[in-house]
Amino acid sequence: xxxxxxxxxxxxxxxxxxxxxxxxxxxxxxxxxxxxxxxxxxxxxxxxxxxxxxxxxxxxxxxxxxxxxxxxxxxxxxxxxxxxxxxxxxxxxxxxxxxxxxxxxxxxxxxxxxxxxxxxxxxxxxxxxxxxxxxxxxxxxxxxxxxxxxxxxxxxxxxxxxxxxxxxxxxxxxxxxxxxxxxxxxxxxxxxxxxxxxxxxxxxxxxxxxxxxxxxxxxxxxxxxxxxxxxxxxxxxxxxxxxxxxxxxxxxxxxxxxxxxxxxxxxxx
Amino acid sequence: xxxxxxxxxxxxxxxxxxxxxxxxxxxxxxxxxxxxxxxxxxxxxxxxxxxxxxxxxxxxxxxxxxxxxxxxxxxxxxxxxxxxxxxxxxxxxxxxxxxxxxxxxxxxxxxxxxxxxxxxxxxxxxxxxxxxxxxxxxxxxxxxxxxxxxxxxxxxxxxxxxxxxxxxxxxxxxxxxxxxx
Numbered sequence: 001x002x003x004x005x006x007x008x009x010x011x012x013x014x015x016x017x018x019x020x021x022x023x024x025x026x027x028x029x030x031x032x033x034x035x036x037x038x039x040x041x042x043x044x045x046x047x048x049x050x051x052x053x054x055x056x057x058x059x060x061x062x063x064x065x066x067x068x069x070x071x072x073x074x075x076x077x078x079x080x081x082x083x084x085x086x087x088x089x090x091x092x093x094x095x096x097x098x099x100x101x102x103x104x105x106x107x108x109x110x111x112x113x114x115x116x117x118x119x120x121x122x123x124x125x126x127x128x129x130x131x132x133x134x135x136x137x138x139x140x141x142x143x144x145x146x147x148x149x150x151x152x153x154x155x156x157x158x159x160x161x162x163x164x165x166x167x168x169x170x171x172x173x174x175x176x177x178x179x180x181x182x183x184x185x186x187x188x189x190x191x192x193x194x195x196x197x198x199x200x201x202x203x204x205x206x207x208x209x210x211x212x213x214x215x216x217x218x219x220x221x222x223x224x225x226x227x228x229x230x231x232x233x234x235x236x237x238x239x240x241x242x243x244x245x246x247x248x249x250x251x252x253x254x255x256x257x258x259x260x261x262x263x264x265x266x267x268x269x
Numbered sequence: 270x271x272x273x274x275x276x277x278x279x280x281x282x283x284x285x286x287x288x289x290x291x292x293x294x295x296x297x298x299x300x301x302x303x304x305x306x307x308x309x310x311x312x313x314x315x316x317x318x319x320x321x322x323x324x325x326x327x328x329x330x331x332x333x334x335x336x337x338x339x340x341x342x343x344x345x346x347x348x349x350x351x352x353x354x355x356x357x358x359x360x361x362x363x364x365x366x367x368x369x370x371x372x373x374x375x376x377x378x379x380x381x382x383x384x385x386x387x388x389x390x391x392x393x394x395x396x397x398x399x400x401x402x403x404x405x406x407x408x409x410x411x412x413x414x415x416x417x418x419x420x421x422x423x424x425x426x427x428x429x430x431x432x433x434x435x436x437x438x439x440x441x442x443x444x445x446x447x448x449x450x
């Protein structure tokens with residue numbers, strides 16, 4: 001190998017080693033700057049992704065609508081379409097009204113945000129929201145909806161933030177089961193099945209815990225933790241006994257794939 | 270100068286491949302596998318560029334990939350910056366070894382290299398994540414998510430080659446693919 005090639009090879013490897021020794025905060029700052037640069041492209045990409053993603057749904061809906069249309073062929077189609085549109089607007093209106101009411105009655109200071117893209121990597125469950133440090137968002141702040149917990153912020157840029165979802169294995173939440181004294185740690189699976197709401201595991205329960213399917217799981221709110229107490233995480237689907245502890249399979253309360261609007265807990269009222 | 274243009278084109282290609290990957294949704298029918306185009310673009314560059322420029326491309330590609338997929342939760346880094354650079358240097362060195370065949374106009378090395386490199390990159394990511402967490406957790410979805418992007422990349426490889434070849438034929442003689450490098 002030529003001396004020049006060898007020197008360059010050593011230089012590149014040295015650069016890689018140097019980068020790997022940077023502090024996590026510095027890495028996140030670098031990532032934040034990179035994401036900020038990419039933001040306009042990524043927003044366009046998200047819109048394209050939404051279009052691609054909705055293609056399948058629209059096809060499915062068309063099938064359903066086709067059957068429905070045959071059944072309702074005698075009715076006026078234009079009138080029906082208008083009616084459907086109005087219902088959609090009404091549903092959205094109700095949902096937003098509920099969100100505003102939730103925000104007003106919440107004991108937390110909630111910052112409304114919108115999910116602008118989802119799951120851009122193979123191994124992690126993350127979404128990006130349209131709020132950043134300019135809006136008061138910081139790293140490790142809980143993200144939730146009026147239904148329940150969504151996740152927490154990780155890398156925060158000027159106008160955007162990455163949210164790691166509770167369905168990700170790295171997002172661990174201290175949780176308790178309603179009506180019992182059982183407490184444990186909720187985390188997601190390493191590989192969640194695509195196209196589903198996901199599955200959570202509530203670990204470190206007592207082996208003889210008597211949990212019933214449908215029991216609600218709430219955040220426990222340990223001191224010094226990220227998540228305040230009392231936020232709905234999900235409901236118990238089944239309970240398994242393991243050699244050292246008990247494990248409950250929990251169905252998440254919030255399906256991130258169906259969620260558009262979230263709140264970031266930026267402090268207490 | 271011409272090789273420099275090749276490097277610039279590679280950097281631009283990698284950048285847009287990253288954006289395209291972001292834009293395309295996961296394929297539910299393939300258990301959530303995603304389109305991964307960056308190793309394919311890099312592989313073509315590693316076959317075409319001289320070794321020093323391939324190293325430059327590896328540095329750029331690895332750095333961008335690491336920034337894009339950096340995952341820090343609770344102050345803990347899953348894949349540190351620099352990991353992908355090392356991967357792309359090794360991957361590029363292997364591909365660069367087959368450069369003489371490529372310059373003779375043989376496109377076939379691109380197919381297994383692109384497919385294998387894409388799968389190897391994803392498996393490396395998964396292995397590093399597993400080492401950082403509670404150990405290995407095998408699941409059938411793992412094979413789908415690592416192998417399917419590899420097959421997709423291998424399938425797209427001839428198309429990319431044909432596209433680059435076509436672009437080369439539209440340029441003046443001095444810029445054609447074989448003459449450039």
